[in-house]
Amino acid sequence: MHDLALNQIIGYIIICGGIIFDFFGVLGLVRLPDVYNRLQAATKSVTFGSVGILLGVFIYSGFTATGFKAILCAIFILLTSPVSAHAIAKAAHKAGIKLTDETIIDLYQEDKELQK
Amino acid sequence: MKTERKSRIVVFFLSLLIWILITMVCSIPSLIAGIIIALITSIFAGEMLIITERKFHLKRVWYTIEYLVKFTWELIKANFHVAYIVIHPLLPIKPGIVKVKTKLKRDSALTMLANSITLTPGTLTVDIDVDNQILYVHWIDVKFTDIEQTTKDIGGRFEKLLEEIFE
Numbered sequence: 001m002h003d004l005a006l007n008q009i010i011g012y013i014i015i016c017g018g019i020i021f022d023f024f025g026v027l028g029l030v031r032l033p034d035v036y037n038r039l040q041a042a043t044k045s046v047t048f049g050s051v052g053i054l055l056g057v058f059i060y061s062g063f064t065a066t067g068f069k070a071i072l073c074a075i076f077i078l079l080t081s082p083v084s085a086h087a088i089a090k091a092a093h094k095a096g097i098k099l100t101d102e103t104i105i106d107l108y109q110e111d112k113e114l115q116k
Numbered sequence: 117m118k119t120e121r122k123s124r125i126v127v128f129f130l131s132l133l134i135w136i137l138i139t140m141v142c143s144i145p146s147l148i149a150g151i152i153i154a155l156i157t158s159i160f161a162g163e164m165l166i167i168t169e170r171k172f173h174l175k176r177v178w179y180t181i182e183y184l185v186k187f188t189w190e191l192i193k194a195n196f197h198v199a200y201i202v203i204h205p206l207l208p209i210k211p212g213i214v215k216v217k218t219k220l221k222r223d224s225a226l227t228m229l230a231n232s233i234t235l236t237p238g239t240l241t242v243d244i245d246v247d248n249q250i251l252y253v254h255w256i257d258v259k260f261t262d263i264e265q266t267t268k269d270i271g272g273r274f275e276k277l278l279e280e281i282f283e
Contacts, residue, residue: 021195028202036254037211040240041198047235048195065140072138082234082241083227089242089254105212105261108242108252 011060018052021045033100035092043085050077124162131157176281183277187232190273194237201256212258213242216251216271225282232274239270 004012028041054074058067099106135150136142201209216233220226230241233253240254253270260266 021199024195024199024202028198031202031207032209033207034211036213036240036242037209037256040238040254040256041202043234043240044191044194045198048191065138068137068140072134079231082231085234086230086241086243089240093242099213100211102209103211103213104258105214107215107261108213111215111245111252 007062008060011056011058013056014059015053015056018049018054018056020049021052022049025049033102035097036089036099039085039089043081047077047081050074120163123165124158127162127165128154128158130165179277179280183274183281186274186277187235190232190236194235197237209256210258211254211256212261213252213254214258214261214266214270215263216253217263217267218249218251218271218275220275220278220282221249222282225278228282229271229274229278232278233270236270236273 022045025041025045028045029038032038032041051074054070054077057070058074061067061070093108132150132154135153136147139146139150201207218226218229220229226244226246230244230251233239233241233251238256240256241251242254243252244250245252251271253266255266255270260269
């Protein structure tokens, strides 16, 4: 058996948690019906999962070059992934991709038609 | 003019700090390369950082910490919500796009509000109407369609804190 320090054990646990949430995000990508619902699962779970993995790497390697790089990447992912989700959702709506049949309300479409 | 120059200086030192953190090499050539790159960055993108002419306030730091704690908690909740929906065999969703009214005016505050809404349980910002101050939000489990109730339920979680931090 390897001798692991406490911070390495905690790092491994957090990395495993991140991978589990990434898996839920991917499962949502397959199971949910339309592009907007899929984006919901993809953005939330994959952001949290990836930030978790990077945080685990930081705890594992401590205050080294790798650790700082992981923290910087986590901050960039946290700031940019919601923005890309807005862009994809807006573009999908503009391109006229229909919402799923289970949708009960679409006030965005109504407002767009009012403006015409 | 003055704020622009201040913004450039802040961008220069920020990018230099990030360069040093990423490379983690304290040799002279690497530092010179970092200074050149930070200069180029501050010349081309220096004025984009928003700096307001306000005095430093200790209260704002406290609000920022409160916001970060609340945001982290909501993010964790959102992930368990997604996991519950995805694992459930019947996929219990009731999606729709609703409108949320906001009081915020500054671009930075609106961006942070939209990002916060996207990373909180069940909601995803689709578009912003800046003139009417309306956010269009895709909600995976629509509870209300009335604009006042949605504003209270979705926007109310972060709006007050962001107003204190940015406005």
